[in-house]
Structure formats: C-alpha cells, structure tokens
Amino acid sequence: MPVWLPWPLPTGWLVTGFGEVGDDRTGVRASVVALSGPSVTQGPADMLIIAEEPGIGLGAAYAGLPGPDPGEGFDAGPPHAKIDARGHPTALWCAGRGVPGDRAVYVGEALGNWLWTVAWPVEAGCFIALANLSLRDLRDQDQALDLPFGAFSPRLDGDV
Numbered sequence: 001m002p003v004w005l006p007w008p009l010p011t012g013w014l015v016t017g018f019g020e021v022g023d024d025r026t027g028v029r030a031s032v033v034a035l036s037g038p039s040v041t042q043g044p045a046d047m048l049i050i051a052e053e054p055g056i057g058l059g060a061a062y063a064g065l066p067g068p069d070p071g072e073g074f075d076a077g078p079p080h081a082k083i084d085a086r087g088h089p090t091a092l093w094c095a096g097r098g099v100p101g102d103r104a105v106y107v108g109e110a111l112g113n114w115l116w117t118v119a120w121p122v123e124a125g126c127f128i129a130l131a132n133l134s135l136r137d138l139r140d141q142d143q144a145l146d147l148p149f150g151a152f153s154p155r156l157d158g159d160v
Contacts, residue, residue: 002085003139015148040124040127046124064100093106104123
C-alpha cells in the first residue's frame with residue numbers, strides 16, 4: 001500500500017502523523033499521512049493523504065461520506081486538480097456532494113488504489129488544487145528524506 005507524501009513539502013508544512021488499516025492476515029490495506037501547515041487564507045490547516053484498496057472506507061470516513069468509496073459520478077466531467085503521484089500525472093475530482101462543509105475532499109486513483117486528500121478548513125482545498133503537488137511513496141528505498149515533524153495530528157485520534 002503506498003504511503004503518499006508531498007515532496008518537497010510546501011513552505012511551513014510539517015508531517016504530523018501516520019496511520020494504517022489492516023491486520024496480520026490481510027496486511028496493510030490503507031495508509032494515511034497527516035500534515036499541518038498554514039492555510040491559504042489565515043490560520044492553521046490540516047491535510048490527510050489516504051491510499052486504500054477499494055471498499056475499505058477509510059478515505060470516505062475522513063471525508064464524511066456514508067459509503068466505503070466516493071460513490072457514483074464523483075468523476076463525471078474533467079478533473080478538478082492534477083497532481084504528480086510517483087512520477088505519473090494523476091487526476092483528482094472534488095467529492096463535494098455529501099461532504100460536510102468544514103473540509104475539502106479530492107479523490108482519484110493511483111497505483112490501483114484510491115487516493116484521497118482531505119483538508120481542513122475547506123479553503124485549504126485550494127492548496128490541493130493550486131499547489132502542483134508531487135507525491136512520493138515513502139516505501140521507495142531510493143530516497144533519503146529529512147522529514148520535518150510537528151505535534152501529532154488530532155485528526156488521527158481514531159474517531160473517524
């Protein structure tokens with residue numbers, strides 16, 4: 001399962017936690033990386049980047065959606081954002097219908113898994129759409145990254 005991290009990190013952003021879903025029998029089926037930094041407008045912002053197998057539901061839970069996946073029609077029309085995931089252009093669509101108004105959610109597919117970005121406050125979603133993010137998979141062995149860490153994100157406290 002990919003462990004996505006934007007790299008280089010945008011100015012002022014810190015890694016604030018990691019998480020996974022799975023068990024000894026099935027292995028890791030979803031991963032999440034938490035980041036915190038300045039919002040586009042003012043004040044702090046949080047972002048989660050989630051990779052998961054279809055049907056797991058971690059991304060949908062953080063997005064505030066009822067089902068395990070983004071639902072029918074989320075990808076109708078052209079993508080709302082494009083990012084680079086491990087050297088490949090990746091389309092993301094805004095999952096606006098049914099998402100609570102306090103967050104911005106974008107979802108797409110990378111390496112055969114769902115790729116979710118969930119940002120608080122909603123204005124931080126502009127960061128995803130406009131920042132030209134380049135994601136690296138932290139599982140790759142050919143990188144020596146000096147990650148800046150911040151305080152553990154309360155978004156990962158288990159109350160999804």
